[in-house]
Every structure is written in structure tokens, then in C-alpha cells.
Amino acid sequence: MKPTVHDIARSAGVSLATVDRVLNGRPGVRRVTRQRVEGAIAELGYVRDVAAANLAKSRTYAFTFILPANDNSFMIGLGDEVRGAIARSSLERMAVRIVNVPPFDPAALVAALDTVVLERPAGVAFVAIDTPDVRAAVQRVAAAGIPIVTLVSDLPEAARDHYVGIDNIAAGRTAGSLMGRFLGGGDATVAVLSGSMLVRDHRERLEGFATVVREQFPGLAILPVLEGRDDPALAEALVMQVLEDNPQIAGIYSLGAGNRGLIQALRKVSMTRRAMVIAHELTAYTRAALADGTIDAVLNQDAGHEVRSAIRVLKAKADGLPVIAAQERIRIDIFLKDNLP
Amino acid sequence: MKPTVHDIARSAGVSLATVDRVLNGRPGVRRVTRQRVEGAIAELGYVRDVAAANLAKSRTYAFTFILPANDNSFMIGLGDEVRGAIARSSLERMAVRIVNVPPFDPAALVAALDTVVLERPAGVAFVAIDTPDVRAAVQRVAAAGIPIVTLVSDLPEAARDHYVGIDNIAAGRTAGSLMGRFLGGGDATVAVLSGSMLVRDHRERLEGFATVVREQFPGLAILPVLEGRDDPALAEALVMQVLEDNPQIAGIYSLGAGNRGLIQALRKVSMTRRAMVIAHELTAYTRAALADGTIDAVLNQDAGHEVRSAIRVLKAKADGLPVIAAQERIRIDIFLKDNLP
């Protein structure tokens, strides 16, 4: 049988109360006694029954998700997934809350993080913006002892506990490799549409893409990066313009979430030879475009998996349990029209 | 606050004991009383606290995994993942057990399933073989009220509760699409190496592959399928032979688990132009071959995800809870050398 607190007490020759004091870090235990108890815990291989503990505490995990109020399908989908988790959350003793912030706005994110410190939830997940003040705010949240998970876009050197999202450099490399192979390896011109170079995920994708192109497909020329701020109208205008100015474009890599604008532009502009298009995030728009051949490949991160992973990780951190690294690795899905789910 | 059994009792005007009788299907409750209690449950939106219930029952979930004692990397990896889950299982009130059976042996699988009926675990997961007697055995397990999950290979029309594995037709289609695009769309000859056409997943992969080639890449000619029985030596010999007989081969699709032999053959035979190679399952061998350029793409199913998914599904079934379909869909991973994890 699994050892319980009673077994620890008996084995260490102390009372239940003392075991409880040691287990929960309460004061009033001599150093030697504490060590005796800890020895018994280690010897018997005791692990706290988290379910029973939560029952006794009648604990509910309060988690806060800070999400940018972006008008793109991916962020909307991410919000939907969090709301889906909220619907299931009461079953798991969780109270998940969403806080919306303006997109690409470091000051607003900092304010939201500072509010979190006051509310002291059991954990926070947020889509990071990579600036020094955000980093400092994260440091304050961490100092308050609140577990932190970055979602979709990371903040590597900051005090976050875990990053839930894809390896964006690998994603960019994959896009570069597919682009090079699909284009057949000759000379060609490629355009890149990003959201903002302020967020790390977009920067990293570009970096991976450019690296592979440089190393493996030197015949490809990459045009200056377009920053569409993940805004449909702006992205459409930028793509229309670049296609007009560079009719020789053979490939487009859309590494942000401005796909609605991109697709509209592609459908408006008539090209002599259709460009090879690789985009990120499978949404209703990119799915349709993939199905009808406007887009050739979509790299995707599964928002549902990310949200569930973030919650699992936050819960584990709140309980002081280890996370299963392999389970929490978010994979890069590659969709062609032939493997659409 | 979440309603408890006490709230139900009060609201229905009955005692706790009666609520318990209704909730757990115990006899001795009049039809009208039962309906009154069920009405209160529905009205208050009561959901049983599974953690508390399991604590009270001091329940442990006994799950049995029936795995073929194959010596290929994938099945070995699958077994490792189950053993990994066993290591964590006591934390979650689970007792997972592995039963090994000889590979491709329907009679042995039937015997294992019938043993399961006697042991009455809380759930079974097994790698299906598609024969009538296995189907009948599954029916007997289901009749005993034991939740059943098929793993990796399905048994669609049988009484299983859930299938944990990839969509093999979509996997084959994806391989066909990548092959067609990587080869540039012109005329070319492609070889296919399978394990056995008697195995359902291999048949489905071939079907998907051939369909896409026929529809989208009519310039590709597919040579007669090689059956390597997932045996390294046989696969190597077959590949050597086919390359010798058809020096014009531009692509090879390996849809089974005979990759070790394939890779050895590719390294021995010197070709004027290297063939495009697409294989299944990321193992130490295929990973190395992908890294050094012998293989161009690997389609993978994540064994760890499959095992964890199977356990989650079995647990949900045992608790009478719904499964989150999106969470349990096993995805087809596509690996190029640029996105190796």
C-alpha cells in the first residue's frame, strides 16, 4: 500500500501533528525532529495524495490567462479554448479567468501583470511581449511566488516557470525547407509577411526561415519583411503592394497571424504563375485557402493543446509536482490539403 | 458553490442514503422517489466529485495493456512509454499492467482478451489484429462491461469504445503529396516498401498514398509494393534488388517499420541521383538518416501521447465521464531535418 501520513508518524516516532507541521512548513519543529520526519518520508517514499489534500483544503486553483484582444482567428481561437477549459474547470476545482489586453502593447501587459500580483492567483499564463519592462513585471509576479507560464510567445531569460508553445526557430526552418523544396531549388524571389518584430515568436520564425534559405537554398532571394501587425486590412494592402512591385514573386511566407488579409490579396491579384504560399495557424480562413489551393502548407500550433498544457503545468507548479516534459512539448503541425483533420 | 449530495438530498426532500442509492444504482428506491432525486440532480447541476468519490472508495484503476512482443523500435518505444506511465501511476491511483503477446498472432490475442474478462480490470488497451475471432473476443470483453481502447491499429466495427492512433489514410495521402511536390511534378518512378498487406494500417497508408498520386501527380509511376515483413534483412534485400532493377527510381515511400533495412540498402547502393525517401516512425535509425540526408521526411505517431491518451480515455470511461475528442486526437507529425525535436 501507498504510505500515508500515519505511516510517516509511526515510522518517525512522532505524532501526526508534527508530520503535518513538517509537511506544510509550519513552525514549531526542532531541526533534529524535522530531519527525522524527512528521513522517514524519504525512506518510505511517501508522496502526498494531492486529491485528498485538495479535498481537505477545499482548494480551488485560481488561474489567470492574459490574452491579447487581437482580431485574428488564432487569438480568438485561443480565447475559445480557454473558455472551453473554463466550462470544464469547476469539475477540476479550478477557476480560470481571462484578462484581455490590447495587442502589441507592452505597457498594458505590464499593468495586467501588476494587477495579477495584487490578486494573487494560483498561476498566470500570458502571451509575452519581449521588452525590458515586461521582463521586470514578470520578475515581480515571480517574486510574489505565483507560477508563471508564457503562452505562444516566450520570454526566455525572464523568471517564467515554463513556456507553452512551439519552437519557433524550428518552425521557421521547416517553412524555409518546405519553401525551398516546393520551389524546386532554382532562383526565385520570396516575400515574408510578419505581424510585428516586437514579439519573439515572429522574430524567431523569420530567423529560422532565413537561416535555412541561406544555407540550403541560396537561389532564393528574400524581400524586406512586411509588418502587418496581424491586421487584416494592413496585411492586405502590404501584400497587394509587394506583389505589384515584384511580379516575379514565386513564394510567400506568412509567419504571423495576418492571413485573412493575405488570402484576400492573393485572390484579388491575378498572377501569371501562382505563388507558393506557406502560412502559420490553421483557422477557418487558412483551412479554406489550403483546400482550394491558395495556400500550399500551413504550420500550426494547436491552441487547445496549448491551453490544456498551460493549465496542467500551472496546476503541477501550484502543487509542487514535476511536469512531464515530453507530454508538454507543443509540436509543430504541418498541414497540406491532404491531411486536414 | 458546487452542489453536493447534501444539497441534492435537501432539495429533493429525501435523505442522504436515498441520494446515494440513486447515484450508485443501488436497489430499494421507488420509481417516483428516484425521479424526484434525478430531477434535483438535473436542476442543481450536480456533478459527482470524482476525486472525493475515489478517495472514499479507496479505488485504484487497474488497467491492462496488451502489447505485441515485437522487436522493432516503435513497439519497443510504445512499451517503454507504458512503463513510464506505470512509474507515475501510483500517484494517480492507477495500477497499469502490461501483458505481452506474440506479434501477428490472433489466437494469442484472443486468449489474452479472454483472460482479461476473468481479471475484470477497469479497462483494457490493445493493439488490434483485424480478424473475426479477435472481434468476437472484444465483444466478450465489452459484454463484461470493461472499457476497451484500441491502440495504434484499430478494429473499426468492433465493440471497442475508442481508437487511439493516427488516421492512416491521411498519413498515406500526406506522404503522397510530399513525394509529389518534392519530386517537382514531372514524370518519375516511385517504389513503396511495406511491412505486410495483411495489416490494416499499412493497407490504409498505401491506399492514401496511391490515391493522391493518381489524382494529383499522374506523372508518378508506382512500382509493385514490396513486402518486407518489417524484417531488416528482408527489407534490405528487397530494396537493393528493386534499385538495381530500376535505376531510374526517384522516390521511395517506406510505410511500415522496416526502416533499418531500407537505410542500410540506401547507404550501400550508390545512385547517380539520390532518391527522395519518405518513411514512417521517428526512431534512432530514421532520426539519424533524416539528419544526414538519407531520408527526406518522416511521418510519426507519438507513442508517449498515445499511451497517455489511452490511459486518460480509459479513466474517463471508467468514471463514466465524457472524453475531450480534440484532446485525444492523435496527430500525424511530419519531421524534416529542420524540425527534429
Next chain:
DNA sequence: CAGTTTTTGAGGTACGTAAATCAGAAATTC
């Protein structure tokens, strides 16, 4: 050594459910 502080023990209640017992009420049968 008396007085003070710190440490420890013993015991209880609670969390939400399961499962059991036993007595009493209600419905059914003869």
C-alpha cells in the same frame, strides 16, 4: 531551580463521497 519559551502530542472537525447498519414508515399481500 524557578520561570519562560519552544516543541510535541493528543484529539477533534472538516472536505465530499461511499457504504454499511438498523429502525421505522409505507406500500403490498393475503
Next chain:
DNA sequence: GAATTTCTGATTTACGTACCTCAAAAACTG
């Protein structure tokens, strides 16, 4: 209407942990 059977209520214990109180023991202080 008495005897029997079928329901129902009241109460208790248990699961493993958290958290509280009170008293007693042990360790320090001066």
C-alpha cells in the same frame, strides 16, 4: 387488519489530508 415486503431515514465509519485547539513535555533562560 394483520403480516409481509419494500422503501426510506438517521446515523456511523472510512478514505487521506489540512488545520485547529489545548495541554503537556522538553528545552532553554536568568
